[in-house]
Amino acid sequence: MTTAAQVPATAGTRPRDPSAPVRGGSGRSGSGGGNAGLWFTLPFLVVFAGFLLWPVVYGLYLAFTDASLTGAGGDLVGFGNFGEALGDPLVWRTLLNTVYFTIASTIPLVVIPLVMALLVHLGLPGQWLWRLAFFAPYLLPVTVVSLTWVWIFQPQLGLLNDWLGAVGIGPVLWLQQESTAMWGIVIATVWWTAGFNFLLYLAGLQGIPGHVYEAAALDGAGPWRVLRSVTLPMLGRTTGLVVVLQLLSSLKVFDQIYQMTTGGPNNSTRSVLLYVYDQGFSGYRLGYASAIANIFFLIIVVLSIAQLRLFNRREA
């Protein structure tokens, strides 16, 4: 679980004028001296440079070499790795799988949390219980999620096939056949992460001022009409945020796929990051793996920038 803050936290006090930073005690009686600011930031900058900036640069360099995990190789090969990647059918297959997973998971991960939030927001008793039920899975380590769902998807002893059997369907080989394996991953992922988007929607709903509803009620709007013409439009910004965060997070899928299917059967659930891992750590081709990772990084950066521009335009 990495983090992504899209929204600044503010303390609710008057913002300081950012153009007038306070001097770091230079020339004053203090322990910091003139460069106190640098001393404050230095510890962070050291780990930042060592374990983020350097790997980014080094990874880019590796992509132009034939470095291997065993330490052999390391000669520059120009754009060879990139050329090979663009002609590698498995690169395209895993890219397609990743896009497929992203779309198939993002749609339910927008709709279901919205429904959850609308229902919880009705104000029925037992608020803490609803929130616990929907949000608790999000706090589970991915391994717990995978173990639980592999067990539920188990062909003979699994709970899902037991229920489907009761209505005459199945048994379905959920994670063992190409046609359903990705859906198994999607179902587990939706169950695991819906709670996060649910909280974002709940916050969005609580941000709609009461007088908007009162006005709608005065106009004689019924509940469905209010939902369609007031609530959903007012949630537009929240929906934008949820969609963007979800797209970026779904594209980076690795953990649950590795644990539930290791990319199989027959590559049907192999995502880009799984392929990077395979090439680098099973195939020992660090240079080639880096090239694929950098192509993927480029896609993520383009999407992130598109997202920023989208939000810019909305605010304008």
Added chain:
Amino acid sequence: MSSTTSTLPASAPGGRADRLARSGSRESTSARPRLPRAVGLVALVVMAALWLVPLVWALVTALKTEAQAAALPLRWLPEGGFTLDSFRTVLTSSNLPLWMLNSAITSIIITAVTVLISAMAAYGFSRTTFRGRKVLFALTIAAIMVPPQILIVPLFREMLALDLVDTYWGIILPQLVAPVMVFVLKNFFDAIPVELEEAARMDGAGPFRIFWQIVLPLSRSVLAAVSIFVFIGAWNNFLWPFIVVNDPALMTMPVGLATVRNAFGVTFAADMAGAIIAALPLLIIFMLFQRQIIKGVATTGLGGQ
């Protein structure tokens, strides 16, 4: 950047997020559209039940013997009653307790160091001037876009060179970099009135004393939120510890539980007992810090995958 992405309410005391964090918020119920409440209640109960089924089924399985777990037809209440055997097995004859200890040690160190250096850096960026401050802060913000997953290859090479593969420090060091936390904390510090610090400066306090004795105490709430999210992230991290550790004795819980299969063949009940035990710490933390966690997600979007 902050102005373009601020789409959710600020965490002003008594504000929306604050209300969200407290339970209920029924103050404005009357103003809300009312679906027929019975329909809403039924839908809510069905959905919550559906969401709880996997966890309850995992618990039920964990409370069975292996024979009961593998018996058809499936039973929610096994013949012969429940047993704690599987939990006993997992706790005494697997490495799970050791893995949880490894997770606890690394996560606590990661949390303490990350929060400290991020807060210091945020204060430096927010309140001081030094050469390169603006460039370095812009670089920090840009780094939020870098998915840590794409760094596994070069980072692993780096760890090999530093001889940190299969060590705690190999797990810890790359996880200390949290540009997003620097960003969140800087926004918070920006909003603290400067006058408080100026008064202290008049009294002769240096920048480090001001930071330690005035700014940090004022920031308790945001520091708590950041700490919780850093801890959750470290505790649940799978990919990096999985890459950097091969020795089963050094594995963290998500890695060990996922990769080490026991020697006794297929053990459904024991698997689920392990899963339940592994799930407990964060569920307990959630019960204790429900307010901060919900508020943190709602106001900052912290904790996204």
